[in-house]
Amino acid sequence: MAEKIDEKKVTPRSQDFAAWYNDLIIRAELADYSPVRGCIVFRPDGFAIWEHLRDELDRRIKQTGARNTYFPLFIPLSFLQKEAAHVEGFAPEVAVVTHGGGKELEEPLIVRPTSETIIHHMFAQWIHSHRDLPLMINQWCNVVRWEMRTRPFLRTAEFLWQEGHTAHATREEAERETLTMLEVYRSFVEDFLAIPLVAGRKSAAERFPGADETYAIESLMPDGRALQCGTSHYLGQNFARAFEIRFLDQNNELQHPHQTSWGVSTRLLGAIVMSHGDDQGLRLPPSVASTQAVVVPIWRKADEAERVQSVSRDVVGRLAQAGVRARTDEREGVTPGYKFNDWEMRGVPLRIEIGPRDIAAGEVVLARRDIPGASGKSRASLAEVAATAKSLLQEIQTNLYKQAKAAEDSNTRQFDDYSRLRAQMADEGGGGFADVYWCGSPQCETKIREETRATCRAIPLNQLKDRGGRCIVCQESATERALFAKAY
Ligand SMILES: [Zn+2]
Incomplete structure (x- = not known):
């Protein structure tokens, strides 16, 4: 088994940050390279992080009043050309479909790089009166941008995201919505992903193509480079004019609505890996970890195995009852040390060790992923294990943020x-x-x-x-x- 660990060694972070990042994603089985250039395959452990993140953000988005929809993947090419800045910004990276069903299409279709155009085309048919406003929708989907230089999660030709699109009667209301969503993103990424951020306005040069104002949440990665983690755009009336969206206001006059769009993507997975990972592997915030606590039963003699495993399963049951996502590692033929390394690599926040002597004492050992070595270890009685684990997971969530914040401040x-x-x-x-x-x-x-x-x-x-x-x-x-x- 020793060789197996060695052959999977990751490049130390201090030696080569980019290689470390790529190694971690492969070794922790978050994603794999795909046969299609620039695209990745999300493996179950990586997709589970996305699911936790998505579910929580979806809940927060719905709290603001937006509702989910689904629009087609294909958009008529002519739609892209309707807003001048938008086409200039996106044309170079758009994938175009020219053939379908064995025939050349009358009008080529683009694969959505973002959905403003098709959504606004529909808004023009749904919005007639001030009573139809505000209109606030969101969709979770994939988009395609033909990127030349790709990195897993950070920049891929196809990625997953949510895109929100809203239309409002007044400029003030649309500007407020833009900032509301920026704040939803800021609090979500800081609280739930434990990643410190700066929220701010973009310069004109960095604006979304077609927007009057772009706001973003930016985080500093441990290598000293910034990562844009989400954006919220005030689109003004630019798209409303291009797509002829009009409504009758309270004075019975025709007006263009003021619009916003906002999104975050699977890039956030890259932010989690970079912000929190270390040379031993991932360190997942408990909020997004599909396994929050792993119980490792330890025995030497065969006659101890049954007892240790049974107590371990009992502990998992207690944890599950307390709402902790937990599992045991009963793999045979690998040492406890191998298992420790493996779960550290996968970023599981809390490890619970149970051996015959612990059982005799009515206790377990808890080891935190965020604090290495003996100082991250504590003991709890079997009766207290669930409550202790819960409070430790809280502390780990907070501590990961503090560590990342200290790194950002010092840089x-x-x-x-x-x-x-x-x-x-x-x-x-x-x-x-x-x-x-x-x-x-x-x-x-x-x-x-x-x-x-x-x-x-x-x-x-x-x-x-x-x-x-x-x-x-x-x-x-x-x-x-x-x-x-x-x-x-
Ligand atoms: Zn100057």
């Missing part, structure tokens, strides 16, 4: 000197968040991007209230701080 730096910003970003390993005053001009933004490869990730909603400053590039007065980073 976020304020600069007022452009040469120091450049030096920081010259670091091949990443560079972290650079928190700077920026005057808002595209010229200064472009200069930073071209000279440092850092882009404007967000103009944070939470700004320092004290004073303005000088733009890091041009020294003109600036009222807002912006976060720049190299990004995934």
Whole structure:
């Protein structure tokens, strides 16, 4: 068995972050490469994380009043061309279907890269009066963007996501919806995925094609590169005009509604792997772990096996009753040490060890995945095991967030000197968040991007209230701080 562990060794994170990330996904059996270039296969352990995440987010989205729908995968090519900025942004990465049923199609179809166009086409038929508003829908589906450089979960040609689309009578209401959904995403990712975020506005250069304003949640990965974890767009009336969506307002006048769209994707799985994983494997937040606690029965002599296994099953029953997703590992022919490593690799938050001596003492050993070694171990009586496990899982969820937040804070730096910003970003390993005053001009933004490869990730909603400053590039007065980073 020793060889089996060795041959599956992952590249240390400090040595090569990208290789470590890819190794972890394969070794923890989250996903596998597919025969189709740029696409991945979600294996059961990876898909289970998506299901937990999806179910919770779906619940939160429905609480805001949006309802689920399903639109077709195919969209007439002409729809894409109706909104000028939208087509310019998406055309290069769209997959086009030209043939079907053995014949050339009269009009080519695109495989949806996002569904604004087809949804707004239908909105035009559903919205007539102010009484039809607000219209708030969401769909969970796959989309395709023909990416040249792909990475599992982070950037794949086909990915899974949810996309919400809403139409409102007034600008104020649509802007409020955009920010409401940004906050839904922020609290969901921070609480449920234990990933710290910055919520902010995008610069014009980083906006969604066709939007008046884009907001995003951004997280800093441990390699110092930022990952956009979700976006919420205020579309203004751009699509409503292009798709001729009109309604009669209370004064009986025809108006275009104000619209929003918002989404998060399977990219969040990549964020979980990167934010929390270590050299031993994944570390899953209990909220998304399909196994929250694994019970490992330990015995040496054959006559001990039955007793240890029976107590282990009893513990799993107690845990299940308390609402903890638990299982035992009764595999034969592998050592307890092998099992420990295996479950650490898979990121199970809590391991419960039960041996003959523990049973004699009426106790079990609990080992936390978030705290390595002896300091992460504690004991509990059999009677208390479920309550103890529950409270430890809570602590693990909180602690994973704290650890990730500390890493992000230590890699976020304020600069007022452009040469120091450049030096920081010259670091091949990443560079972290650079928190700077920026005057808002595209010229200064472009200069930073071209000279440092850092882009404007967000103009944070939470700004320092004290004073303005000088733009890091041009020294003109600036009222807002912006976060720049190299990004995934
Ligand atoms: Zn400037």
